[in-house]
Amino acid sequence: xxxxxxxxxxxxxxxxxxxxxxxxxxxxxxxxxxxxxxxxxxxxxxxxxxxxxxxxxxxxxxxxxxxxxxxxxxxxxxxxxxxxxxxxxxxxxxxxxxxxxxxxxxxxxxxxxxxxxxxxxxxxxxxxxxxxxxxxxxxxxxxxxxxxxxxxxxxxxxxxxxxxxxxxxxxxxxxxxxxxxxxxxxxxxxxxxxxxxxxxxxxxxxxxxxxxxxxxxxxxxxxxxxxxxxxxxxxxxxxxxxxxxxxxxxxx
Amino acid sequence: xxxxxxxxxxxxxxxxxxxxxxxxxxxxxxxxxxxxxxxxxxxxxxxxxxxxxxxxxxxxxxxxxxxxxxxxxxxxxxxxxxxxxxxxxxxxxxxxxxxxxxxxxxxxxxxxxxxxxxxxxxxxxxxxxxxxxxxxxxxxxxxxxxxxxxxxxxxxxxxxxxxxxxxxxxxxxxxxxxxxxxxxxxxxxxxxxxxxxxxxxxxxxxxxxxxxxxxxxxxxxxxxxxxxxxxxxxxxxxxxxxxxxxxxxxxxxxxxxxxxxxxxxxxxxxxxxxxxxxxxxxxxxxxxxxxxxxxxxxxxxxxxxxxxxxxxxxxxxxxxxxxxxxxxxxxxxxxxxxxxxxxxxxxxxxxxxxxxxxxxxxxxxxxxxxxxxxxxxxxxxxxxxx
Numbered sequence: 001x002x003x004x005x006x007x008x009x010x011x012x013x014x015x016x017x018x019x020x021x022x023x024x025x026x027x028x029x030x031x032x033x034x035x036x037x038x039x040x041x042x043x044x045x046x047x048x049x050x051x052x053x054x055x056x057x058x059x060x061x062x063x064x065x066x067x068x069x070x071x072x073x074x075x076x077x078x079x080x081x082x083x084x085x086x087x088x089x090x091x092x093x094x095x096x097x098x099x100x101x102x103x104x105x106x107x108x109x110x111x112x113x114x115x116x117x118x119x120x121x122x123x124x125x126x127x128x129x130x131x132x133x134x135x136x137x138x139x140x141x142x143x144x145x146x147x148x149x150x151x152x153x154x155x156x157x158x159x160x161x162x163x164x165x166x167x168x169x170x171x172x173x174x175x176x177x178x179x180x181x182x183x184x185x186x187x188x189x190x191x192x193x194x195x196x197x198x199x200x201x202x203x204x205x206x207x208x209x210x211x212x213x214x215x216x217x218x219x220x221x222x223x224x225x226x227x228x229x230x231x232x233x234x235x236x237x238x239x240x241x242x243x244x245x246x247x248x249x250x251x252x
Numbered sequence: 253x254x255x256x257x258x259x260x261x262x263x264x265x266x267x268x269x270x271x272x273x274x275x276x277x278x279x280x281x282x283x284x285x286x287x288x289x290x291x292x293x294x295x296x297x298x299x300x301x302x303x304x305x306x307x308x309x310x311x312x313x314x315x316x317x318x319x320x321x322x323x324x325x326x327x328x329x330x331x332x333x334x335x336x337x338x339x340x341x342x343x344x345x346x347x348x349x350x351x352x353x354x355x356x357x358x359x360x361x362x363x364x365x366x367x368x369x370x371x372x373x374x375x376x377x378x379x380x381x382x383x384x385x386x387x388x389x390x391x392x393x394x395x396x397x398x399x400x401x402x403x404x405x406x407x408x409x410x411x412x413x414x415x416x417x418x419x420x421x422x423x424x425x426x427x428x429x430x431x432x433x434x435x436x437x438x439x440x441x442x443x444x445x446x447x448x449x450x451x452x453x454x455x456x457x458x459x460x461x462x463x464x465x466x467x468x469x470x471x472x473x474x475x476x477x478x479x480x481x482x483x484x485x486x487x488x489x490x491x492x493x494x495x496x497x498x499x500x501x502x503x504x505x506x507x508x509x510x511x512x513x514x515x516x517x518x519x520x521x522x523x524x525x526x527x528x529x530x531x532x533x534x535x536x537x538x539x540x541x542x543x544x545x546x547x548x549x550x551x552x553x554x555x556x557x558x559x560x561x562x563x564x565x566x567x568x569x570x571x572x573x574x575x576x577x578x579x580x581x582x583x584x585x586x587x588x589x590x591x592x593x594x595x596x597x598x599x600x601x602x603x604x605x606x607x608x609x610x611x612x613x614x615x616x617x618x619x620x621x622x623x624x625x626x627x628x629x630x631x632x633x634x635x636x637x638x
Contacts, residue, residue, distance in 0.1 A: 067507050093509030105504040107497050118497050122509030171509060 019078070020045045020175050020207040021066065028058075028065050035061045037231040038075070043175065044081075048201055048208040050218050050238065052249045053227035059211045062101055062227070063179050066209070067099045068092045080174065085091035094123040098173030102180050102211075104164040108153025112144060115152045119170025136203075137166045140196045143202065156244060158189035175207045176200065182214045194220060213250055259462055260585045261576065267467040268474040270576025272568060273533055274548045276478055277526030277554035279567045283556050284499045285519055288352055290359040292552060293545025294366040295524050297532025298336060299329035300540040301370060304445045319450045322532075326383055326474075329528035336366075337524020341517050349516075363545065370542040371442050375435040381426030387416035444541035453536070467536045474533055478526060482564065485522070495519050501560075554617055560627030569628055574613055581611030 021043040028036035035058050043049045051059050061141040062195040064070045066077060068089035071193070077085045084092050093099065098119075107115055116133050138145040141162040147155065155163060161181055168176060182190040194217050201208060212218050219238055235243060261272045274296060281289050303325040310321035340362060348355040374408025391412045395401060428436050450468050456463035486492040497505045506512045534544065555574060580586060584604035590596040603612045622632070 069503055069507070089503070089506035090509050090511050099505065099507040101350055101507070105501055105507075107500050107504065109500055110493075110496060114493055114496075117493065118505070118508050118510070121494070125491070 017167075018045070018212065019043060020067050020080055021209060022076075022081075023062075023066070024076045024078075026062075026065065026077065027073045027212070028060075028070055030070075035230050036065065037229070039048065039232055041225050041232055041235070043199075043207045043209050044223075045207055046201065046205045047223065048197075048210060048221040049223045049225065050179040050210045050212055050221035051225050051227060052218060053144075054249065057227045059227055059232040060179055061230075063099075063101075063177050063209070063211060065120060066092075066177060067097065067101075090121075093171065094124060094212060095243070096122075096174035098122065098168030098171055099174045100161075100164045100176070100178045100181060102183065104157075104160045106152040106155065106160045106167075108151065108161055110152050111146040111148065112150050112152055112155070112163060115167055115172055116144070116148075119167040122173065124169025133170070140169075140199060141166050147232050158185045158193075158216075161185055161193060165193070165200075169200065169204075173206060178208065178210045180213065182210050182212065182217055190214060192216070214251060215246065218250070254306045255462075256381025256588075258459070260580050260583070262459075262464060263577040263583070264576025265572060266472060266575070266580050268528075268572040270534065270537070271471045271551055271555050271572035272379050273471065273475045273530040273574055274480060274527070275552040275567050275571055276475075276482060276564075277523040277530065279523075279559070279564055280482070280526065281520055281523035282553070283559075283562045283567070284495065285523075285562070286352075286561075286591045287349075287501075288356045288359065289340075289345070289523075290356055290549065291340065291363040291366060291545075292524075292527050293547075293549035293571045294363040295333045295337060295527035295545070296531035296548055297370065297540070297542060297545035298366065299333050299528030300447070300527065300535035300544055301440060301445070301531075302329040303532040303535045304447050306439075307447055312313070317455065319452060322453070326529055326532050329532040330525040331528075333531070334521040334525030337527075338521040340524070341520035345520065346516060348529055361492070363549075367531055367542045367545070368439055372438055373440070375431075375440075376424045376428045379427055380420045383421035383423045384416050387419055388412050391416070395470075399512065414471055440542075442487065442542065444539035446539045447535040449503060449536050471533045474529070479564075482526070486564075491515070491518060512608075541561075558617060558620065558627055560629035563627070563629040566627055566629035571615070574617075577616065578606075578609045578613050581612050582606050598619060598629060 006150055018048070019042040023039055023041050026036055026039040039062060041051075053059050064073055065123060068084070072085050075085070078099065079092070079095055081104065082095070084095060087095070092252075095232070107118065110118070116137070117131065118153070126192060127152070135149075144163060144166055145158055147159065151162065152160070155197075165176075165178070165181065171219075176197075181193055185193070197208065197210075198220060200206065209223075210221060212221075218224065219241070221238050224235060224238045224241060225232050226245060233250070277295070278289065278292050281287050281292065299444055306319075306325040306328050307321050310318045310324065344358050345355060346361060348358060392408065395404065395408045398404070404497055412597075420517065428602050453466045456465040457469065458464075486496060494505070494515050495518070497508070497510060498512050500517075502512055505515075530548075531540075531544070534540070534548070551574070553569050556570045557572070559568070560569035562563070581600075581603050587597060587600055587604075590600065603609055
């Protein structure tokens with residue numbers, strides 16, 4: 001596979017040390033199998049970056065590595081200029097990464113309220129931890145307000161997805177990492193989630209790293225990276241996404 | 253008839269409350285965390301010995317104090333065993349998460365070490381261990397402040413281990429030769445030690461033709477108190493919420509910013525501390541020896557397994573049920589009901605000793621688990637992550 005010209009050299013909106021998230025020459029293994037092959041990518045502050053690619057090319061692995069769930073063999077991960085490659089997942093969360101994993105991972109036998117309160121854990125130690133859920137969460141996801149005392153595991157897929165995003169936002173993250181937030185969710189709720197993510201970026205100015213298959217959502221992003229066989233093979237602004245690239249990298 | 257029924261229920265609950273108190277810590281360590289801690293019984297034993305030490309200390313203080321030593325002993329037992337549990341988690345168990353077989357073997361080894369420790373600990377022994385820890389870990393701490401710690405770590409351990417071992421051996425031998433018997437005499441020895449209940453716990457509450465021993469009433473009250481405390485801690489505090497989150501989904505909890513290692517250590521320490529409280533209670537019932545823990549470990553695991561791993565309510569019901577069945581069978585309380593059939597009478601007679609009642613209960617448990625392998629209150633959905 002030859003790299004399309006300019007794919008790796010293209011500077012993604014903002015250079016070097018200004019990036020919110022900066023991955024350089026990242027290599028990750030599952031045991032002996034080489035999953036991520038020298039990945040370079042970046043997410044600029046306040047921007048939304050979308051990672052596309054067919055199933056099994058390593059998108060989720062990349063996000064898990066950013067979150068510290070998988071160890072990096074070589075290469076570096078920087079959050080706002082600070083290296084986090086040796087930090088544990090909980091340290092990374094407290095440094096400002098909000099993670100919404102594939103399959104949502106709502107804690108099943110805790111109430112919706114408790115699930116939301118767990119989001120507060122990511123706030124830095126000094127900041128006062130109030131036990132209230134800010135109203136902006138319910139402005140974004142009104143459905144959660146009526147469900148506070150329900151068990152997390154009893155919610156529908158779409159509600160769980162909204163809860164997962166709300167939970168990540170409770171920690172006031174600088175970077176929001178979303179892994180296929182529209183997977184297996186009915187179309188009307190996909191639009192709601194899309195609108196919510198757009199509002200989050202506009203109002204809070206946080207950066208978003210998104211893995212997505214849903215084309216409409218992909219187009220909301222500022223920049224895309226396309227993955228194949230564990231490496232980045234193309235990137236560019238999403239408004240330049242050609243039909244060819246879409247057909248090649250999106251499982252539509 | 254009613255009286256013997258009441259008697260059966262009270263004695264059963266009384267046996268069950270000891271079981272439950274012993275199992276409560278395990279319900280947290282094994283039930284919530286999924287760690288098979290074979291040293292749980294020995295933590296109880298340590299709690300019982302702590303009670304013995306506190307009792308002797310308060311005896312020396314004199315009249316008004318020695319009556320209330322038990323409350324201080326409860327606190328001391330909790331703290332001592334929680335610290336030992338913390339050490340066990342940080343030193344052994346945390347390296348073995350997700351590997352139940354290795355955990356079982358390692359904690360079993362720890363249980364043997366603790367038993368032998370109690371038998372042979374003397375001033376000489378304690379001084380030796382103290383000197384060793386001071387030298388070895390002190391040196392490691394000094395070295396760990398150097399920037400090149402990672403590189404020289406292996407070498408440092410290779411040098412410091414035999415060196416501090418030799419020094420501590422020499423020191424303890426010198427001590428032994430200088431002070432002779434005064435320092436070589438074991439603190440507790442292999443014989444059992446006796447804790448005497450404070451005055452106000454002796455005697456009993458008359459109930460019909462029977463007496464309810466105050467110690468039993470005390471243990472039932474203590475069990476209820478511990479249950480409420482655990483329930484409150486798990487459901488009403490921030491750390492409780494963290495523990496519940498981590499036990500249900502460890503990796504996601506970490507991704508939310510919960511310090512999972514601290515949560516593990518704390519959970520294990522609390523479970524161990526409860527074992528210490530149970531040990532304190534058990535010491536009121538009979539003499540305590542280094543083998544005390546062994547006689548409880550199987551029963552406590554049974555309670556947790558029958559109740560349904562991860563469910564505190566299940567443990568309560570299971571402990572009460574096992575307690576009542578063993579008492580009713582062991583004391584042959586059902587004999588008057590089957591006077592019509594000599595065969596049934598003979599059968600009940602056969603099981604009417606403490607050890608045969610245990611056989612009967614375990615046989616019932618084996619049959620029960622054939623039909624309900626997940627226990628009385630099975631966990632719905634996904635189980636605890638490794």
